[in-house]
Amino acid sequence: MSAKALRDLNTFPGSEKKTEGSSKGCFMKPFTENETENIDKWQKCIPTSVTCNASTAEVEIGNTGLEAAGSEIEYIESENLNDLQDVDTNLNTLLSRLDSKDWVSVCEALNHVRQLSIFHKETMVPMLGNVVSLTVKSLKNPRSAVCKTAIMTSADIFKVYKDGIIDSFEPLLMQLLLKSSQDKRFVCEAAEKALTTMTISISPTLLLPKLQPHLKHRNPRIRAKASMCVCRSVLALGSEGIKAYGIDKLIQVAASQLSDQLPESREAARILTLELQSVYEKSYLPLIQTTESENLKSESWESFCQAKLSPLSAQAILRVTASAREENLILGC
Template structure:
């Protein structure tokens, strides 16, 4: 073969298959799967976020996923350390949260978490912008970024409680959406954030925010909302429930009792048990067993506030609870 022919052969481009094989040999990095369903979580000893040197190369190789290009560790709140330089972090925080570099955004989100835990007063003036950018990251399709944002919201709830209520609506719907999806490790993080929300935001402020989502067209969102609503009502206490209105709450619980998903129905039953208990404490005669031909005060109350079918369903649930107490179940 002539020298010219050899040169022409060497100049030929690689086939698509060969090129893809070469890219993979460079970019794919084995990941140990001990993540309990989280494909992007791997062990890391001393850092919040460890990015491999091939992260940028992965951007030009669409066949390679985040699993092979970046390793992410999610640090629990109690294991986070304080920031090294609070003032420096604050100066660059908003720009970092709005960066196009998702790794930088994850680092900034973890700094939000640190500031919330160790210096919560330092973010008061920019809290509205911080919350807005956290919500933006929650909407990102990259799972690592989305989950880190959700974890940030949990720490925001713990740190600021009722102060967050005016900035609350965009974050609430995103958490309900993420808790309703099929990607388990994102769903579980969102559920933890919702629990933190019910623990740290006053029920009198939270319940009106939750109510519209009890009628959402997505049954999963209704179910997650029902669970939050039930937990929040229980934190009202007897006087708080009476002030909010047992009649209003029993109508909400009755509507959820026939909902599509079992989570909604279970939350409704839990709420009805609580309402029944509060009603009996507020009306001592309600706990006295009526004569066979008589209706109890609770039965009369349910029938006066609900449709016949709804009242029957509610009484069936609460009568089971009463029988369980009588027989020590």
């Protein structure tokens, strides 16, 4: 991977800031987070004899109707999680708790998934598909605490199981792309972090085919997040991996995103284009220029792009690489 591509990749949008509250103890703490965007909707739906405290956004179903909960979930970083004391009991009840109607129980179960994954990886393998499906269900939950805990659970599943989740992976990917594209900042940032973990943990050759359909999604924000993931995943391939995967395939992916609506997509495509050019010129041109085989002929980067792309797409790609050359000349690189 070129040093310039690495530098450019670090400028991608998204925050890696630590989430609030890191404790090794209980998952619950006094409610402090202000999440009031849905209070009006709740108040319209509840009976007149039941009241909802507008200072709290977490509401749960009780025996007498809707009650404002007095606590929230504490978001604990992976490195601060402790092992479970009663592994067998938690494992045996895990799926039923993940599917519970009690949001506090669901969040606790999601954190137990994280602990079991980290400290007892093999015990969860037989039920991993069901765990992933129920984690996807929690990602769809409108309650922010459940959604964010599910996002953090997804990241830990990526770290631990890596390629082992690829068969049940697609619904999880779709939800993380959706959450990273929404306006609620702390959920969006957590989802972006999980997507970055995904591109680090899962083999690019398995991940890229799953990502590429999302580059054509009708939502430009989702296309942008997918473009960034594709770029990171291709960079993770390295020179030999890029050649094995096929520069001709990847240059078409880059070209399709250079004219996309959002700047994040275009920037990801630009970084990808420059990396592909670097790999091509370092790997193929010396071989072509020194071979005596009649089947190979000297082919410049420009000729390669024109042969593999439509005229408009080739023009867009070459404009990016020509501009980069000019910048390097100006900077004396």
